[in-house]
Amino acid sequence: MxxxxxxxxxxxxxxxxxxxxxxxxxxxxxxxxxxxxxxxxxxxxxxxxxxxxxxxxxxxxxxxxxxxxxxxxxxxxxxxxxxxxxxxxxxxxxxxxxxxxxxxxxxxxxxxxxxxxxxxxxxxxxxxxxxxxxxxxxxxxxxxxxxxxxxxxxxxxxxxxxxxxxxxxxxxxxxxxxxxxxxxxxxxxxxxxxxxxxxxxxxxxxxxxxxxxxxxxxxxxxxxxxxxxxxxxxxxxxxxxxxxxxxxxxxxxxxxxxxYDAARDAGGGGSDEEGARLVRWLDAQPERSVLYVAFGTEAPLTAEHVREVALGLELAGVRFLWALRTPIGEERPPLPEGFEERVAGRGVVRVGWVPQVRVLTHAAVGGFLTHAGWGSLVESFMAGQPLVMLPLFVDQGLNARLMTVRQVGLEVPRGEHDGSVGREEVAATVRRVMAEEEGKVFARNARKLQEVLRxxxxxxxxxxxxxxxxxxxxxxx
The missing domain is CATH 3.40.50.2000 (Glycogen Phosphorylase B;)
Known part of the structure; x- marks a missing residue:
């Protein structure tokens, strides 16, 4: 007033x-x-x-x-x-x-x-x-x-x-x-x-x-x-x-x-040479063809999770950019042997920080594999990205269920009692969101949420x- x-x-x-x-x-x-x-x-x-x-x-x-x-x-x-x-x-x-x-x-x-x-x-x-x-x-x-x-x-x-x-x-x-x-x-x-x-x-x-x-x-x-x-x-x-x-x-x-300020500044290159290289790689990819993969800064992603997600991305056959944290106490992420060589050209793994808003708003990105943490979801709403969701703890399971009901994306099926993650389930869910006809519905509903943030x-x-x-x-x- x-x-x-x-x-x-x-x-x-x-x-x-x-x-x-x-x-x-x-x-x-x-x-x-x-x-x-x-x-x-x-x-x-x-x-x-x-x-x-x-x-x-x-x-x-x-x-x-x-x-x-x-x-x-x-x-x-x-x-x-x-x-x-x-x-x-x-x-x-x-x-x-x-x-x-x-x-x-x-x-x-x-x-x-x-x-x-x-x-x-x-x-x-x-x-x-x-x-x-x-x-x-x-x-x-x-x-x-x-x-x-x-x-x-x-x-x-x-x-x-x-x-x-x-x-x-x-x-x-x-x-x-x-x-x-x-x-x-x-x-x-x-x-x-x-x-x-x-x-x-x-x-x-x-x-x-x-x-x-x-x-x-x-x-x-x-x-x-x-x-x-x-x-x-x-x-x-x-x-x-x-x-x-x-x-x-x-x-x-x-x-x-x-x-909003990070989204406004998203048009430039990375803040360092590695960040700039990632943006150049995205610039070379077809529009809305890349799946961005990130599980936040807090989520407890186990070595088994990392392995199965990696092999699922390999099976899915889609382009991807993965922002991957090294687990505390380990020298490098526990990726499957030879994985990066096998996906070279269509998949990039960046160990360490990635300018997430900048990546999500890039024209080449067409989906987001996420733990469904609320902060990451808000950033995905800004970019209008459909979701592949692998919730890990706290509120993320409820968030994933609500986004599934709204048809903004799909949750990766997991072992009901042990929470195990399987590569086939990862691959099938990624393909449904990124490559199959129903993915257009998720993308359309994601753009409706984008209008809210606009x-x-x-x-x-x-x-x-x-x-x-x-x-x-x-x-x-």
Whole structure:
């Protein structure tokens, strides 16, 4: 709302944002920070030192309004030296990282006290799911808190509030293979057996930190006056409004926080010679002929997964570009012997970072083999890419089911109980999306989602509405 003479413009907000130590969380929190800064508000972005150093550069026009603050992690037995994010540790060590993360409670309280002493007390703290200890610190220092769920509305609805989980306890894998009682039984919101086993054995039970992931989520959801969700009515439909009823408090959508600036700059070459070489290779390929393959920065892709995906791509016979991470503790990715030589000319494996938005928006790319993480899906929506989905953990199974129902792509069939991946299933799914007639349906529906992201003004309005909420509910100083 524009300010008038009768209604002077409210003073800018000072917002502290504090994401969980995973780049799949750091990046959307940074996108949100930049959106707030574009509207004249001051943002303090808090994380561990190495994470701060590894963030992409803040645009120069915004850097005066975004302050980066490092809080060193305490040393914890079993956590490797220098490990500050989930990308630095093996999956089984993430719970140890949470234990170290909980050690930031006292340093964060000291940071708030110092800010208050110097007249820079924030109006809001926007936290992540993991900060079960932070609302009490905010209350002590009289700073309001909100939790920002970077996962889609469907996953937040599946988790549900603590009181409903107390009424309808879930502990066995079978409990997660059907929609919860507060969601219609016809809904696709259900996990496969191998996914449900992970939820029952890890997310719902206390880990090394002494607190389960679900208890963290419930504490932040309960103790904050409102929640923010990385969602939009155009993609999530009635789930946005449903979340407010479910949690009995405002749940404000942030929009999808798509990386528009990265898409705008996608026409150039790579940021290094290897990146430029990849773009030159794509330039030489026919339009919409290349499958881009990437499984994000956090997903636990095993050596067996890598082998079967590789052999599936070889069997499928399509062109592909694969951004492949080397597993922690190994010198090179576990590709089948001779694989790169056999696919030379039509397949490229890039070990390390790839400019994903730039690749997805390239004219030669016609599909995306992905783990269906929400951040990657938002980037695929921007590019209008049909999907081949191999979900690996957390919300990704639900995301894949929802995208399948929307006919934006297909999920690779897996072993129901052990989650095994087979090369024949990979190859058949890739061919259906990239080479067969039904692939045209997936491509057409993917372009409909692209139109949602092209309405940038609507996505900006979500942030404007969020800012209005923050302004109206901030504590008086």
């Amino acid at each position: 524009a300010a008038t003479e009768e209604e002077p413009r409210a003073p800018p907000l000072h917002v502290v944002v504090f994401p969980w130590l995973a780049f799949g969380h750091l990046i959307p929190f940074l996108e949100l920070s930049e959106q707030l800064a574009k509207r004249g508000h001051l943002v303090t972005f808090v994380s561990a030192p190495r994470n701060i150093a590894r963030l992409r550069p803040i645009p120069p026009a915004l850097s005066p309004r975004i302050r980066l603050v490092s809080l060193p992690l305490p040393r914890v037995d079993g956590l490797p030296d220098g490990a500050e994010s989930t990308t630095d540790v093996q999956p089984e060590k993430v719970e140890t990282l949470k234990l170290a993360f909980d050690g930031l409670a006292a340093p964060f309280a000291a940071f708030l006290a110092e800010a208050d002493e110097h007249g820079k007390k924030p109006d809001w703290i926007i936290m992540d799911f993991a900060h079960h200890w932070l609302p009490a610190i905010g209350e002590e220092h009289k700073v309001a808190c909100a939790v920002f769920n970077i996962v889609p509305a469907a996953f937040v609805a599946f988790l549900g509030p603590k009181e409903l989980n107390d009424e309808h306890p879930r502990s066995a894998p079978e409990d997660f293979m059907v929609p919860p009682p507060w969601i219609p039984s016809s809904s696709p919101l259900a996990f496969r057996a191998h996914e449900a086993e992970w939820l029952a054995s890890q997310a719902w039970r206390p880990n090394t930190s002494g607190v389960s992931d679900l208890d963290r989520f419930w504490a932040t959801a309960q103790l904050c006056p409102f929640n923010i969700c990385r969602s939009s009515h155009e993609v999530d439909g009635p789930l946005c409004a449903f979340l407010g009823d479910l949690f009995r408090k405002p749940v404000v959508p942030s929009g999808l926080l798509a990386p 309405d940038r003004a609507r996505q900006e309005r979500y942030i404007d509405e969020l800012v209005e909420h923050l302004l109206h509910r901030r504590n008086p100083q």
